[in-house]
Amino acid sequence: MTDEITPYRIEVAEEQLVELRRRLAATRWPEPETVPDWSQGVPLRYLRELCRYWAEAYDWRVTEARLNALPQYRTVIDGLGVHFAHVRSPQPDAMPLVLTNGWPGSLAEYLKVVGPLTDPVRYGGDPADAFHLVLPTLPGYGFSDKPTGPGWGVQRVADAWAELMARLGYRRYGAHGTDWGNSVTTAIGQQDPGHVAGIHPVPPIAAPDPATFDDLTDAERASLAALREAQDRESGYSAEQSSKPQTIGYALVDSPAALCGWIAEKFWSWTDHDGNLEAVVTRDELLDTVMLYWLPATGASAARLYWESFGQVAEWFRSTTTDSVSVPTGCSIFPGDVPRPSRRWAARRYTDIRYWNELDRGGHFPALEQPDTFVRELRAFFRLVR
Numbered sequence: 057m058t059d060e061i062t063p064y065r066i067e068v069a070e071e072q073l074v075e076l077r078r079r080l081a082a083t084r085w086p087e088p089e090t091v092p093d094w095s096q097g098v099p100l101r102y103l104r105e106l107c108r109y110w111a112e113a114y115d116w117r118v119t120e121a122r123l124n125a126l127p128q129y130r131t132v133i134d135g136l137g138v139h140f141a142h143v144r145s146p147q148p149d150a151m152p153l154v155l156t157n158g159w160p161g162s163l164a165e166y167l168k169v170v171g172p173l174t175d176p177v178r179y180g181g182d183p184a185d186a187f188h189l190v191l192p193t194l195p196g197y198g199f200s201d202k203p204t205g206p207g208w209g210v211q212r213v214a215d216a217w218a219e220l221m222a223r224l225g226y227r228r229y230g231a232h233g234t235d236w237g238n239s240v241t242t243a244i245g246q247q248d249p250g251h252v253a254g255i256h257p258v259p260p261i262a263a264p265d266p267a268t269f270d271d272l273t274d275a276e277r278a279s280l281a282a283l284r285e286a287q288d289r290e291s292g293y294s295a296e297q298s299s300k301p302q303t304i305g306y307a308l309v310d311s312p313a314a315l316c317g318w319i320a321e322k323f324w325s326w327t328d329h330d331g332n333l334e335a336v337v338t339r340d341e342l343l344d345t346v347m348l349y350w351l352p353a354t355g356a357s358a359a360r361l362y363w364e365s366f367g368q369v370a371e372w373f374r375s376t377t378t379d380s381v382s383v384p385t386g387c388s389i390f391p392g393d394v395p396r397p398s399r400r401w402a403a404r405r406y407t408d409i410r411y412w413n414e415l416d417r418g419g420h421f422p423a424l425e426q427p428d429t430f431v432r433e434l435r436a437f438f439r440l441v442r
């Protein structure tokens with residue numbers, strides 16, 4: 057086994073982009089939905105226009121260049137090739153910080169915040185807030201390898217990230233994550249507490265406390281209602297990916313229109329946009345994410361993380377909190393995200409909450425939707441544990 061770290065550069069062949077446009081042009085579309093809204097899924101008119109833009113106007117090379125401006129690498133951990141960006145701050149005493157996204161996120165989700173986090177002086181900030189950033193790609197996602205056998209759940213990913221930070225020479229570091237990343241980040245705090253200065257899971261993964269149900273706050277009632285709504289109307293994707301990821305994978309790997317609709321639906325549902333998604337996440341930004349699933353053909357392999365871990369994670373945030381996390385924890389609660397546990401619910405699992413803030417705007421992709429707020433939140437918590 058080798059600890060070698062090798063530079064990596066994204067170089068997509070032009071033939072892949074030509075083939076993508078051909079497939080988009082050959083899409084066989086269904087009839088329109090029978091309702092005037094998104095309640096049956098992505099409206100035909102919306103998706104046809106988005107795919108037309110993808111084929112005719114979207115420029116992958118712009119995003120490829122932005123991604124390649126980040127120092128990227130690959131290394132083998134626990135038998136799996138892991139892709140990651142490693143952006144060191146010009147401040148030598150900056151705090152190492154590992155950022156983990158989830159599904160349907162990607163490395164592109166962080167492009168707006170890498171500069172302010174690594175070089176705060178350049179953006180009018182305090183050099184004491186600087187971070188050395190490590191941005192790994194989950195197994196089966198992006199340009200990391202696809203597992204060839206079962207077993208790559210969130211705890212194993214957390215162990216891999218701890219090994220990655222050690223391999224990079226970081227003996228003390230912080231961790232942040234959203235979606236799958238918040239479970240991975242929580243597991244890092246549990247599994248590598250001797251090296252973790254603090255964790256920032258967004259949101260914290262903790263179940264409602266039945267002992268509070270006779271004395272709920274308005275925010276807790278809203279949180280329970282949002283959980284019910286998500287389970288009743290927004291969980292079809294997770295039911296399929298957690299039970300039969302291979303089956304949905306055929307469509308997601310073969311049809312760009314299917315992949316685009318599958319991902320666009322969640323951006324619509326999970327982004328805090330007041331009915332105008334493009335005011336918060338542009339078409340190009342949405343398609344950047346879609347491309348990082350389309351180009352490496354990860355529709356099935358990314359979905360398998362649900363098969364590995366979703367049952368356990370869903371229990372953690374819906375019904376039962378039985379374990380605990382003792383490392384210092386910071387929590388930023390965005391109003392468009394689900395779940396949104398209250399502090400007293402979260403404190404049953406995260407026993408050392410040092411920072412708690414409930415924001416006015418933002419959803420499931422805070423670094424993309426509200427980058428300035430995201431940067432302020434990370435700085436505010438990690439100042440307490442540096």
